[in-house]
Amino acid sequence: MATAGLHDSELGELQRRLIILRVGLLLVVALLGLRLWHLQIREGLYYRDLSENNRTRSVIMEPARGLIYDRNGVLLANNVPSFTLYVSLEDVKDRNVLIDQLTNLVGLDPVFVRKKIMARGSKQLPRKVKDRLSLREATLIESHRLDMPGVMVQVESQRNYPGGVTASHLLGYVGEVSPEQLERPEFSDLHQGSIVGQYGVEKFFDRFVRGQAGQKSIEVDAVGHEKRTVVVEQPHAGDNLYLTIDVRLQKVAENLLGDESGAIVALDPRTGDVLAMASRPGFDPNILSRELTPKQWAEIVQNEGRPLNNRASQGQYPPGSVFKVMMAAAALETNTVTPATTIHCNGGYQFGRRLYHDWKAGGHGSVDLRRALVQSCDVYFYTVGQRMGIETMASFAHQFGLGEETEIELPSERIGIVPSAAWKLKAKNEPWLPGETISASIGQGYVNVTPLQMASLIGTVANDGVTFRPRLVQAVMDRATGELQERPTVPKRTLKLRPEILPLIKEALAGVVKEGTATRAKSALITIAGKTGTAQTTALGKDKKAEKDIPKKFRDHAWFVAFAPVDAPTIAVAVLGEHMGHGGSAAAPLAKELIETYVKLMPPLSASATNGIVARDGDVGGQGTR
Amino acid sequence: MIDRVINSRGFDSFDLRFIGLIVAILGVGVLSIYSVTHDQDAAFPFYAKQVVWILLGAVAFLVMWLSDYHRIARLAYPAYVIILVLLAVVLFEGKSSRGAQRWIPMGPFAFQPSEFAKLVLILTLAHYYSKAPRVGWLQRVVLPGVLVFPGLLLILKQPDLGSGLSFLAVYAAMLLMVGMRSKALGVILLFSLMLFPFAWEAMWGSLHDYQRQRIMAFVDPTYDTGGKGYHALQSRIAIGAGELTGKGLYGGTQSQLKFLPEGHTDFVFSVFAEEWGFLGVLALLLLFVALIWLSLEIVARAKDRLGALLAVGITCMLSFCIVVNIGMTAGMFPIVGIPLPLMSYGGSATVMTLASLGLLLNVKRRRLSFL
Numbered sequence: 003m004a005t006a007g008l009h010d011s012e013l014g015e016l017q018r019r020l021i022i023l024r025v026g027l028l029l030v031v032a033l034l035g036l037r038l039w040h041l042q043i044r045e046g047l048y049y050r051d052l053s054e055n056n057r058t059r060s061v062i063m064e065p066a067r068g069l070i071y072d073r074n075g076v077l078l079a080n081n082v083p084s085f086t087l088y089v090s091l092e093d094v095k096d097r098n099v100l101i102d103q104l105t106n107l108v109g110l111d112p113v114f115v116r117k118k119i120m121a122r123g124s125k126q127l128p129r130k131v132k133d134r135l136s137l138r139e140a141t142l143i144e145s146h147r148l149d150m151p152g153v154m155v156q157v158e159s160q161r162n163y164p165g166g167v168t169a170s171h172l173l174g175y176v177g178e179v180s181p182e183q184l185e186r187p188e189f190s191d192l193h194q195g196s197i198v199g200q201y202g203v204e205k206f207f208d209r210f211v212r213g214q215a216g217q218k219s220i221e222v223d224a225v226g227h228e229k230r231t232v233v234v235e236q237p238h239a240g241d242n243l244y245l246t247i248d249v250r251l252q253k254v255a256e257n258l259l260g261d262e263s264g265a266i267v268a269l270d271p272r273t274g275d276v277l278a279m280a281s282r283p284g285f286d287p288n289i290l291s292r293e294l295t296p297k298q299w300a301e302i303v304q305n306e307g308r309p310l311n312n313r314a315s316q317g318q319y320p321p322g323s324v325f326k327v328m329m330a331a332a333a334l335e336t337n338t339v340t341p342a343t344t345i346h347c348n349g350g351y352q353f354g355r356r357l358y359h360d361w362k363a364g365g366h367g368s369v370d371l372r373r374a375l376v377q378s379c380d381v382y383f384y385t386v387g388q389r390m391g392i393e394t395m396a397s398f399a400h401q402f403g404l405g406e407e408t409e410i411e412l413p414s415e416r417i418g419i420v421p422s423a424a425w426k427l428k429a430k431n432e433p434w435l436p437g438e439t440i441s442a443s444i445g446q447g448y449v450n451v452t453p454l455q456m457a458s459l460i461g462t463v464a465n466d467g468v469t470f471r472p473r474l475v476q477a478v479m480d481r482a483t484g485e486l487q488e489r490p491t492v493p494k495r496t497l498k499l500r501p502e503i504l505p506l507i508k509e510a511l512a513g514v515v516k517e518g519t520a521t522r523a524k525s526a527l528i529t530i531a532g533k534t535g536t537a538q539t540t541a542l543g544k545d546k547k548a549e550k551d552i553p554k555k556f557r558d559h560a561w562f563v564a565f566a567p568v569d570a571p572t573i574a575v576a577v578l579g580e581h582m583g584h585g586g587s588a589a590a591p592l593a594k595e596l597i598e599t600y601v602k603l604m605p606p607l608s609a610s611a612t613n614g615i616v617a618r619d620g621d622v623g624g625q626g627t628r
Numbered sequence: 629m630i631d632r633v634i635n636s637r638g639f640d641s642f643d644l645r646f647i648g649l650i651v652a653i654l655g656v657g658v659l660s661i662y663s664v665t666h667d668q669d670a671a672f673p674f675y676a677k678q679v680v681w682i683l684l685g686a687v688a689f690l691v692m693w694l695s696d697y698h699r700i701a702r703l704a705y706p707a708y709v710i711i712l713v714l715l716a717v718v719l720f721e722g723k724s725s726r727g728a729q730r731w732i733p734m735g736p737f738a739f740q741p742s743e744f745a746k747l748v749l750i751l752t753l754a755h756y757y758s759k760a761p762r763v764g765w766l767q768r769v770v771l772p773g774v775l776v777f778p779g780l781l782l783i784l785k786q787p788d789l790g791s792g793l794s795f796l797a798v799y800a801a802m803l804l805m806v807g808m809r810s811k812a813l814g815v816i817l818l819f820s821l822m823l824f825p826f827a828w829e830a831m832w833g834s835l836h837d838y839q840r841q842r843i844m845a846f847v848d849p850t851y852d853t854g855g856k857g858y859h860a861l862q863s864r865i866a867i868g869a870g871e872l873t874g875k876g877l878y879g880g881t882q883s884q885l886k887f888l889p890e891g892h893t894d895f896v897f898s899v900f901a902e903e904w905g906f907l908g909v910l911a912l913l914l915l916f917v918a919l920i921w922l923s924l925e926i927v928a929r930a931k932d933r934l935g936a937l938l939a940v941g942i943t944c945m946l947s948f949c950i951v952v953n954i955g956m957t958a959g960m961f962p963i964v965g966i967p968l969p970l971m972s973y974g975g976s977a978t979v980m981t982l983a984s985l986g987l988l989l990n991v992k993r994r995r996l997s998f999l
Contacts, residue, residue, distance in 0.1 A: 013933050016805050016940070020924055023805075023944070027924075030951050031917055035910065037958045041868040042906040049868025053902075219861065232861055 060234070061088070061128055061220055062193060065213030066159045068240030070173060070203065072249040073275075073476055079173055079204070081159035085140035088128040089119060093152030103150055104131075108142050114295075121194070128152075130178075130195035134160060134292060161197065161204075161291045167284040169252050171312035172245070172276075172412070172474065174202020175287035201290075201310070203243065203474060205413045210478050213240030242479040244486075246275040254599045255280035258592045263580040265313035265453040268596060271461035271565065271574045273491040274470025276410070277600065279314045279454075283307040315408075315415045318450040319578060322535030322585065323378045323519075324561045325445025327463060327507065330375055332398035333386045334503045341506055344368045347381035351440065358384055358440050361536075375510040376518035378534060380444050387443020392434060395442060396422040401497055402459045403469055404451055409494070410472040418455060421448035446538055453578045456563050460533070461574035463511070464565035467497035467504055512568045515590075523564060523590035527601045532564030532575075532593065534585030557581040562589035566597045573600050642922070646989055649919045650970065650982075654682055656912060657971030660900045663877055664891040674892050674973050681975045685982030692986030693993075700987065701934055704748070704755040708779070711748045714741040715782035740976035742783045742791040747984050749779060749795060750941035753802045758934035769803060790966035793952070794945060801944030806937065859890070864959045866898040867909075874905030892973040894965055897957045916950050926992040935991040942984045 041049065070079035094100050097119055105112040110132060118131045135143070140155050147153060161176045177200045183189050188209075192198065198212065199205035216237030255266040259282040268277040285302065294302075302310060311317060333339045349365035351358040360366065360380040366373070374382035387395060399405060405420030419425070421442055423434035441447030454472065462469040471492040478487045497504070511531035515523045519534040537559040560582040565571040575593045582588035662675035692700070718732055718741055732739045753772055776799045784792045866880060880902035891899045901909050923943040930936035946969050953968040955961045967974055969981045 013930070013936055016933070016936050017928050017930070019805055020928055020940075023940075023947075024921075024924060027917070027920055027947060030947075031913060034951065034954050034958070034960075035913060037955075037960055038867065038901070038909050038913075039906060041864060041958060042870050042901065042909065043872060045868050046871035046906075049865050050871055052865045053869035 061154070061156070061218050062195070063216035063218055063233075063235075063237045064158050064195075064197065065215050065237040066239040067161055067176070067197070067213060068211040068479075068481065069242045070211070071242065071244050072247050072252070073245060074248060075244070076249045078165055078169060078245070078249065079161065079163050082162045083157050084133060084160040085135040085137070086133040086156050086158045087131045087135055087139075087143060088154040088156055089131050090128040090152045090154065091119070094119075095151070100150060100153070103146070104143075104153075107146055108139050110139075128154060132293070133158065161287075163287045163291075165249065166286050166288065168249065168256065169247060169279075170202075170284045170287050171281045171314070172202055172247065172252075172279055173287055174199055174204035174206075174413075175285075175290040176200060176204050177291060178293070202312075202412060203245065206411045207243055207475060207478075211240040211243060213481070214238040239481045241481050243475050244477045244479070246270075246473055246476045247278055248603060250603055251278040251596070251600055252280060254278075255596055256282065256284070258595055259579070262582055263307055263313070264582065265317055265576075265578050266592065266596060267314050267453050267457035267576045268600065269457050269461045269472060269574045271465040271470070271571055274461075274473045275476070275491070276472050276474050277573065278596070279312075279474075281311070281313040281317070283309040285309040312412070313453065313578070313580075315410055315412055315452055315454045317578070317580075318416050318418050318452055319559050319561075319580075320447070320449055320537040321445035321451045321456060322537035322559070322561050323380075323444060324456055324459075324533050324535035324563050324585075325443075325449060325451075326375060326378065326383050327511070327533050327563070328399055328402045328404070328459065329383050329386060329395070329443060330371055330507050330510070331402075331463075331497070331499055331503055332390060332395060333371070334506070335398070335499050336390060336394060338386055338389045339371060341371050344370045345374070345382045345385050347379050349381070351381045351384040353384075353388070353437060353440055356437060372506070372510040372513060375507070375533065376513040378514075378519045383443045384440050387439055390443075392422055392439045392442060395439070396420050396425075399449075401495070402462060403494075404449075404455055404459070408452075408454050408458050408472050410454060411474045415454075416452055418452055419448055419450040445535065453576045456561070456578070457574055457576035460563040460565055460576060461571075462497060463504060463507060464531075464571035464574050467499060469494045469496070508568065511565075515564070519586040520562060520564075520590040522586060523562065523594040525566075525594050525598055525601075527598050528566050529568040530564050530566040530594065530597055531568045531571075532562055532590065534590060535561030535563075536583070536585050537561060539581065554581050557583050560588035561585045562593045564590075564593045564597065566601075573597060642925075642992065643989060646919070646922050646985075649915055649922070650985060653912075653915050653919065653970040656900065656915075657896060657968075657973075658682070659877070660896050660903070660971065661892045661973050663880070663903060664896075664899050666878075677975075678973050678978070681978040682982070684975070685979040688979050688983035689986035692983050693989050695990070697935060697938060697987060697990045700990075701751055701755045701758070701938070704751040707748045708752045708775075711741055711745045712778055712782065715745060715779065715786075718742075719782065719785055738975075740974075742786065742788050743974075743976040743980045745779055745783065746791065746794050746798060746945055747942075747980055747987075749776065749798055750938060750945060750984075753798070754934055754937035754941055757802065757806050757937050758932070768806075772799065772802065788965065790952075790964045793964060794948060794966065797948040798941055798945050801948075802937065802941060805940050806933075859895070859963055860956075860959055863895050863898040863957045866895075867901040867958055870902040870905040870909070872906050874901075874903050874908050877903055879903055894953070894963075894967055894972060895957055896972045897954050897968050900971075901957075913954075920947050920950075923988055926988055930991055939988055939991045942988045945984070946981070 066081045067079075069077065069081075071077055089100070091097075101112050101115050101119065104110045104115050115131060118129060121129070135155065143150070143153060143155050163170070163173060163175075176197050179189055179192050179194070179196045179198045181194075183198065184192060184194070189196075189198065191214075193215070196215065199208040204211065214237060217234040219232045219234050251268065255268065255278040259266060259280055261282075263282055265282070266278065266280045268279070269275065270277055283305075289298075290302070334341070339345075346368050347360055347362075347365040348367075349360045349363055351360070358380070361378070365381065366377050366379045369377065369379045369382050371382075373379065396405075399420040404418060406417050407415050409415075421434075421438070426432055426434050426438075426448070438447050442449050458469060458472065471494045473489065473491055475489050477489060479485070480487065508531060511533055512529065514520045514534065515530045515532055520532050523530050523532055539556060539558055558581070560577075560579040562577045562585045563575065564577075565574040575596055577589040577593045577596075579588050579592070658675055658678055661678050665674040714732065732741065752775060756772060756775065776795065780792055780795050783795060869875070870880075880899055900912065904912075920943060923939065923946070927936050927939040927943060930939055949966050949969050952961060952964070952966050953972075956963050956966070967977045969977070
């Protein structure tokens with residue numbers, strides 16, 4: 003340790019230098035004092051004013067929603083800049099005057115403006131009055147801003163769907179968050195005027211796509227004119243979504259339905275990827291994402307064709323003969339029949355005092371399981387269903403995913419109906435009648451399914467019994483990090499069937515196209531297997547009229563489910579045409595078209611299969627009557 | 629031991645004044661924190677926690693006051709190594725808050741090494757300069773610079789611009805007091821210090837907003853362009869709105885209505901200024917000036933180089949933090965995260981400041997002889 007004496011001179015020097023610090027300190031403190039005097043005394047009134055009226059306006063900066071692409075990166079939803087009119091109520095002296103001004107100068111609807119301005123909500127935040135102003139409206143407002151304190155025009159991004167109607171049920175649409183929604187916890191970080199997904203993927207994945215609003219602080223003077231703007235928090239754009247659909251296939255599916263009502267679903271059975279999902283009639287999400295007048299709303303909602311209904315996941319129909327795919331598997335698994343068991347079909351099935359018809363007058367003769375599927379023999383399945391009983395049928399139907407959600411990532415999926423004694427007691431408070439088992443065994447009566455469930459069912463068969471949860475979003479791209487996060491494919495369940503059963507059924511379904519009720523689905527490009535179905539909508543009695551003589555709304559629904567290629571399926575399709583008549587004639591050709599498009603777009607690895615001889619091109623398929 | 633010291637010749641009216649000033653400023657701080665957070669719905673709100681920190685700080689104060697600073701100084705190098713390790717640990721293991729990693733979680737508390745690094749740096753530099761006569765540019769300026777550098781780098785890496793600047797300020801103060809040979813340099817420094825606010829205003833004020841933001845973003849990646857601008861504006865409004873007499877306790881709309889963020893930490897002065905007005909601000913400035921004046925007295929009366937150096941380092945560090953914090957709340961400087969000593973809420977900062985003041989008072993203690 004050095005003694006102090008050694009550096010006495012230096013210590014003295016140091017202590018003499020203290021004067022620098024003393025002077026410096028006093029100077030700096032004097033400067034601080036001056037500055038504070040300036041702020042508090044000279045400008046005190048101004049700042050007091052700012053604080054009292056808090057003359058800083060907070061303005062929400064709406065985030066840009068995430069973009070939505072198809073599986074190949076084709077843009078399906080983006081944002082375009084547009085002008086939005088805001089009114090900051092704190093600065094409005096007389097609301098009626100302002101409403102008059104906006105009406106007379108800009109030509110806005112006074113009732114509409116009044117409603118927006120008078121709506122409940124925070125007084126501090128500016129009100130969104132109208133979005134998508136035309137350029138003319140925006141410039142008019144801006145040029146008269148000095149006469150209308152409190153009025154602001156902000157540039158914001160509007161949701162835009164370049165494809166218009168294409169895939170509208172999948173994408174959904176957006177809209178302002180409703181007062182009821184704002185009460186709910188999942189919308190807690192939103193505010194009046196926030197845009198949220200109201201339907202489809204936009205709704206289901208809203209949390210990803212929504213983004214996070216920012217905020218800016220605008221200093222205004224006593225008359226409410228902006229003086230300077232400080233961005234408090236930049237808005238964060240939402241994440242981008244990559245869907246599993248191929249928009250080219252989607253468009254083909256939609257065009258195939260054309261002006262008819264119906265749905266087409268195409269899945270990749272190996273992953274559950276939704277390749278296409280069409281529902282007709284559709285709607286234009288661009289129109290629905292705007293602010294609609296009640297009248298416009300009513301027109302859309304009350305439209306006969308119910309365009310807002312996604313028939314693929316929300317439409318419920320009797321499956322008709324498509325149900326027989328499940329029935330065949332159940333019959334073999336329960337040993338109700340063996341593949342060799344034959345049942346004689348003479349065109350009807352007598353039960354009690356009723357005769358249940360086969361669609362083929364005169365019957366099919368002696369049929370085994372394969373032929374029963376290929377020719378869609380009703381009597382065979384009446385018999386099998388009668389032997390199994392409704393409870394066994396119901397439990398197998400559940401195994402195949404009927405009567406429950408496929409868990410597709412879309413809002414409000416419907417589950418259909420798998421009837422059983424317990425169900426009927428609960429739903430109708432009536433006991434189950436034996437005759438109802440017979441109707442149920444050919445997918446009539448109470449049985450109800452969605453086209454999506456049917457696509458999933460045939461996909462399960464194609465995929466040797468493993469059901470994947472339908473996947474609609476392939477990946478999410480985090481906007482902040484640019485990271486692409488793949489969403490998992492989820493195997494939901496495996497059918498509990500003896501291993502020899504599904505191959506038998508698949509072979510029979512290939513026969514349906516080769517030589518059975520769906521020869522119209524035969525393709526030169528690829529082998530296809532499938533099952534037709536014709537779902538009765540009303541009992542027409544036995545007086546068979548020609549189909550064209552039956553009014554459209556009483557005609558049957560046409561079903562066709564299919565997978566291809568037969569030996570290693572990569573696509574599963576369900577087609578439902580409302581009131582389009584027979585599955586074999588109306589729905590099967592559509593499925594074939596779609597599968598051929600798919601082959602051209604994405605050739606499956608084993609697309610080498612060819613068809614043998616083209617069988618007769620006849621319309622078969624039909625209806626069993628009660 | 630403590631009794632003996634206090635009753636013999638350890639304690640006099642100077643100490644009483646010194647401690648009285650500290651207690652007064654601490655009290656004002658707690659009051660302001662209370663005003664902002666009294667409606668906080670927590671079992672243990674900020675103002676209550678701050679009282680706990682002060683009690684912990686009081687213990688640190690006593691320990692630093694009543695030991696022998698020569699012995700403390702001998703621990704300087706090992707302590708500096710330890711703090712460097714801790715700073716490195718923070719970088720890899722620390723608890724982050726808004727993109728900056730500054731804390732080491734310790735049970736219910738979080739420990740902020742960069743706060744303590746300032747005191748350790750003062751000890752280290754004082755120890756270094758007191759060892760032997762230092763001659764030549766290399767020994768006086770460059771070597772201490774080499775000492776400062778790793779700590780500074782680690783702190784800036786967190787990034788904690790505020791602590792980094794304090795670090796530099798301590799180094800500059802030490803250079804000014806002992807490192808520089810000629811008075812000429814001292815004079816130059818003095819003038820640049822004096823002119824700094826004006827030069828700053830001229831330079832910084834003439835830049836466009838976006839240019840400032842770019843500079844700030846370059847220096848401090850956590851600088852949030854919008855947030856800081858908003859802070860600065862709301863802080864100016866709060867201070868200005870206080871006018872001459874203030875709005876009274878809880879009367880500060882800026883802080884009460886939560887327009888002013890961070891009212892209990894970096895912007896505690898704005899809260900005080902809004903509620904107590906210019907008169908209150910003058911009184912508070914007076915308290916701070918008196919405290920620093922007494923600290924300078926201690927430097928002047930130090931018995932040896934080490935004591936003088938310790939005292940001058942601590943005094944400069946405190947003065948720097950006080951001036952920069954008030955300057956930034958009043959919109960004179962850009963906003964860097966420097967808390968107001970003895971007033972801002974914060975465990976590590978409060979304990980560190982009180983420990984430093986204890987060491988300062990230790991230098992003044994009259995000793996019978998070297999122990």
